[in-house]
Amino acid sequence: MSKVGESSQPKNQQEEFVESIEHEEQAPHTVQDEPQVNKAQQDKALQLIEEVGYSTILTPENNKHVLRKIDLRLLPIMLVIYFLQQLDKSTLSYASVFGLQENAHLHGHQYSWLGAVVYVAQLVFQPLVSYLLVKVPMGKFLAASTLCWGIALSCMAAANTFATLMVCRLFLGIFEAGLAPAFIAVTQMWYRRREQPVRLGSWYAMNGVVNMVGSLITYGLGHINSSVFAPYQVIFLFFGLITVAFSSVVFFFMPDSPLKAKFLSEDDKLVAVERLRMNQQGIESHEWKWEHVKESCLDLKSWFWFSLMVSISIPSGGITTFGPLIIESFGFNSLNTILLNVPFGAVQLIATMGGAWLATTWRKKGPVLALLCLPPIAGCIMLLKIPHDDAHKGPLLVGYYIISVYPGITPLIYSWSAANTAGETKKKVTTGILLVGQCVGNIIGPNLYTTDEAPLYHRGLLSNLSLFCVLWLLIMLNMAYLSFLNKKHEKKRVALGKDAKIVDHSMFAVGAVPTDKDGMPVQQVADDNAFKDLTDLQNEDFVYVY
Template sequence: MSLNSNEEDEKKTPIHVEINELDPVLSTVISLDNKEIKIHAKDADDAMQFIDDIRDLEIDPAYEKKLLRKIDWMLMPIIIALMSCQLMDKTTNSYAAIMGMRADLNMLTGDVYNWVGSAFYFGYMVFEFPSNILLQRFPLSKTLSTAVMIWGVVLMCHAACHSAAPFLVCRVILGAFEGFMNPSYIILTGMWWRKKEQYMRTCVWWGFQGFGTLLGAGIAYGLAKNRVGDYSFASWRLLYIITGIITILLGVISFFHMPDSPAKAWFLNDKEKKYCLERSRENQQGFGNHKFKKSQFIESFKDPTVYIFFVYGLSYAIPNGGFNNFGSILLNGDFGFSTLDALLMNMPGGAIDIVFPMTIAYINYKFLKNRRLVSCTIVNTIVVVGMCLLNFTSPRGSRLAGYLSFYLATAVSAGVCSIISSNIAGYTKKATVNTIFLVGYCAGNIIGPQTFQAKQAPGYVGAKAAMLASFIVGTLCLISLFIIYVRRNKAKDAKRAALGDKYSIPDNVAFADLTDLENPEFRYSL
């Protein structure tokens, strides 16, 4: 297809070739473990339907650069807004806790408040696999946007609670619907951007959760500062109502704005859609497959890297769950900041969340040959040092530096999410690995608040020790992933070299919906 298309060629018309026009068996490949795999048309990726449209397509770098800029501007703002909203919703508890919520809901005695954070992740964990199945079976962005609108309604319901029990029920339901968010954006990132582009984009949308911290802390500060006699009911209740309204509005915008795949993008013309398809070939992944594949599900549990993702998710989330729910309490009680100052002290962390991941992604791309696991390991080691400062030093300045070092870990968790997007192929396998990773993440967030025992207040020595241990384990996980992926790439290269001239690249294997272990052309990002 010529790139010098006239204006009529670039009209926003659908591109489509019926899958039953292709051979029932498209090709046969030999996997890394010498297993013969037949690629059937009915099992192929959705992108295979459009393969004839790009058969002779040649990529013009200048045109692709313009297209990439367009994709970034059309998709990243809404993704950023929703991710910001997600963290704002999560950290609302931390702000509300020092704005009178614990007293109003009788949560001042014992460890009742600990379960506020944990309850959210019980809902998240239990519904994580069903949410991934729904995202696979139904239009991805429409399913996500509907979940966002429902979670906004549930968030507003928090304001109507007058005791701990209904509040905890709201937290469980909220977790169930927020569980759609992360797997959706991991899938979307793999669908729209090349592997080399994914870490920066993931750092942007993951890191901009920090804007949610800035906005949430700012709203909470404004409500807390003017709370006396100015509102007909408690300022913490207004906080939940305001954040709920913002969430619902963003869900509506997402429903109409976010396309389910590049092939259905309302803002792309025909030529741009074809470019998107060709760009995805490099990833050895397409647009997804709506059929649940038992073989890919089973492979997920045989792949040792999946358990490493689980352990990393657990290790990152234990400190995360603690900070999200007890961060302001720690600043208020242990560090000695006033209520208003403690709310404001959340803002530097939010700023670090935004700036640092993008900085690390740039350094990684410019100087480390896009080796994400290397940069993530370095950053996680720095966080370990920060946790040592928090645990073992006395001056408030050094302890505060240790406290703020937690926010550096956002760049690492973003890197791990981008590794899942890049290095796990096969739509069912990706959904399963997403689930396992996020179950670990949920378990950690359930455990995290429980490490803050009331009897250890205000210093919470046990919680701080748990944070340090968690980041050490997370660092070991990153090193393990790097070693495994290096070995797998070498094994695939050796197998190809052994075949010599006998090896030929299977036609369109990138769009066969094969797993990373099945596809002989797949190489792991490091």
């Protein structure tokens, strides 16, 4: 029966659905609505809702207000941390054109191993990092990591042999091992799946900023004439001490989670929780679950992420370490080489943020990744085929700059993995597997280049070309597998009496109503599994993004 004052005219399907969505978004969830799970294993978000007695109403207005607060607090800290980390890694390549190899008497593969040992350390420590990220408060973890790696970099100023440089680089790798997985975890913890590509892309885009700003700073430091320090020692000491100083900012201002954030009011915390309900990924749990570990290791997706990261990290590791030397091989002096690395960073920045924006607009990551593989393929071919002489300096630089589109690929793989993994322990373990792949690639990459192969670097460039092609194929296969998993979840939902076709509203703006190809609204994901700390394979309401 209709209420007094309501029209008795029958409503069409779209009108009924829009009203149901508005009711769902405006009606707060009570404690009775929440899934009853073991309190020792439940998500901390569920505990907060139980303590308050209700969840809040999520509207476009309060969502925008809280998202702005989160961005203004988290992003500046994350951007600076990642900027410093990438800058600290790049100091080796900067130092290489300011006499490091000569002063430390490096020869053969020794310089290559100084680039690779950071990733050897990260590879070995990834299992411990995965465990710590579940057990240790996130803000404190990031502050301690930043302090320790800053100290390790500062100590490199006193290293003047291969052995001492190796030790310093080893510790640098150990203390940096948890930063990328921590940032992925932070993005999963604070942002809706729709918002994740741009946020992941923004901090990873610091690679491009480093190549611009870092190159300019290094250019200035290279002009310092000191009777005590060589130019490369000034570079190590300068960037190391800045990192140590910034660790105190991280300690005092980086929150551990949305549930403990002092910059959010009690109502804002509830909005932060409600924002993430539709992710079906939970927010925070410090319970380590071995069944999640097992599932992550047996999940075919985990090994797709691993393979994708190996395929992109081999060229990335080689070009990052040997990039300035490749430019120098075109016939430029040391200072001009540093300046000509600036456009490389600009292209990186545009590719990274452009790719993130396109993935958000299309609500798909696979097609964008496949598109980003094409320019590096063209760039490698140019460097392999164009003669290395004074007459072709310009085309060689263009080829090198085209290759620099590749950094836009890595953050999208991060985002692709993050959006398609649920369960607190499984998220951390899967990220660990992904980072192991990145470490393996970065260990192999620099060793495909050697200073003996200058100026052509034929072996390194040819291997990079092959791997960009392999990467494209792996992207296609992963898209097909994710589509298969969605169909599998559809059958499971039907068996449980649920609608087969559902759309995760975390991929749409708050208040937006997604429609199918005929313009009809599509049922949203049920939220009864949101905070049960289920994995993506266990949760039939989870929708994979390809």
